[in-house]
Amino acid sequence: MAQKHVLFTFSHDPYGSIWYTEGLRAVVGVTSGIDEHSVDVVYLGDGVNFLRKGVDRTDSTRYLGTLAKLGTRLKAEKESLEARGLSAADLSDDVEIILRSQVLGLIQKADLTIDF
Amino acid sequence: MANLYLLDKAIGQNALPIAAEDKGAKVVLIQDGVYLNTEFLRKAGAEVYAVNQDAQKRGLTGGLPSYVKLIDYGQLVDLIVANKVINFC
Numbered sequence: 170m171a172q173k174h175v176l177f178t179f180s181h182d183p184y185g186s187i188w189y190t191e192g193l194r195a196v197v198g199v200t201s202g203i204d205e206h207s208v209d210v211v212y213l214g215d216g217v218n219f220l221r222k223g224v225d226r227t228d229s230t231r232y233l234g235t236l237a238k239l240g241t242r243l244k245a246e247k248e249s250l251e252a253r254g255l256s257a258a259d260l261s262d263d264v265e266i267i268l269r270s271q272v273l274g275l276i277q278k279a280d281l282t283i284d285f
Numbered sequence: 286m287a288n289l290y291l292l293d294k295a296i297g298q299n300a301l302p303i304a305a306e307d308k309g310a311k312v313v314l315i316q317d318g319v320y321l322n323t324e325f326l327r328k329a330g331a332e333v334y335a336v337n338q339d340a341q342k343r344g345l346t347g348g349l350p351s352y353v354k355l356i357d358y359g360q361l362v363d364l365i366v367a368n369k370v371i372n373f374c
Contacts, residue, residue: 178373180296214299248302273306276288282371284296 173206175199176279179216189219192285193232199283200239209275210236211244211267217253220245220264237263246272286369287311292318293374300373305329313361314353315374319345327352336361 177196181188199206212220220243226233236243242265250256250266257266267275276282290297290304294317304310305326312326314335320343323333327350337355340346346355356364 178296178299180299180373213303214296216299249299269303270306273303276303276307276371284372284374 172204173280174208174278175206176209176211176275176282178282178284179210179212179219180214180284182215183219183224188285189216190228190232192283193229193236195283195285196241197232197235200235200241208236208241209244209279210241211246211272211275212249213246213272214249215253217245217249217255220260221255222259222261224261233263244272244275286367288371289313289364289368290371291315291365291374292321294318294320297321297373300371301326304331304371307331311364311368313356313364315339315361317343318374319343319349323353324350334361334364 179192183189196208196210200208243263244265244267246269247266248269287309288307290300290310290312292300293315297318304312310331312331312333314321316339319335319340326333333352334354334356335349337357340349
């Protein structure tokens with residue numbers, strides 16, 4: 170299997186379910202192994218709540234550390250942030266804000282998408 | 286090959302505005318996704334489908350707008366094979 174580019178989208182609030190951390194585990198899994206697939210990680214809708222400053226990341230620290238080493242940044246859709254009254258100042262430092270049109274660009278670029 | 290958005294309700298809600306910006310997008314409403322309001326997708330020119338069995342179970346067969354094409358799971362498979370799937374369900 171050749172290398173693929175995979176887009177991961179996160180749409181669930183971070184607590185009360187395991188979507189957010191299992192999703193990050195899957196991201197790391199996809200980047201590992203012989204094919205070393207490349208990834209984008211985008212937070213949409215309520216998923217952006219994971220990116221707030223001060224969120225307890227204990228469950229996902231290792232996954233995030235691995236992604237940081239790979240140079241993968243966590244991306245948040247600007248329109249989803251605005252709908253929740255959030256701006257860059259409310260978010261963790263490792264987050265990049267992108268426009269909805271850029272999310273669409275990532276969708277176009279991806280060989281496949283996986284949602285959590 | 287178009288982008289084929291598969292939308293359930295909870296996650297699919299987030300994909301609606303993205304699909305609306307995606308020229309030539311096809312959107313399939315699956316399971317609780319049949320409850321989604323897709324009017325602005327129609328205005329954006331997207332093709333909108335709903336899985337008939339999922340609409341029937343929820344009593345929505347007559348309640349969906351006329352621009353929503355009802356398909357069965359066999360037709361859904363055909364769409365999946367023929368297009369690039371963007372999964373939001």
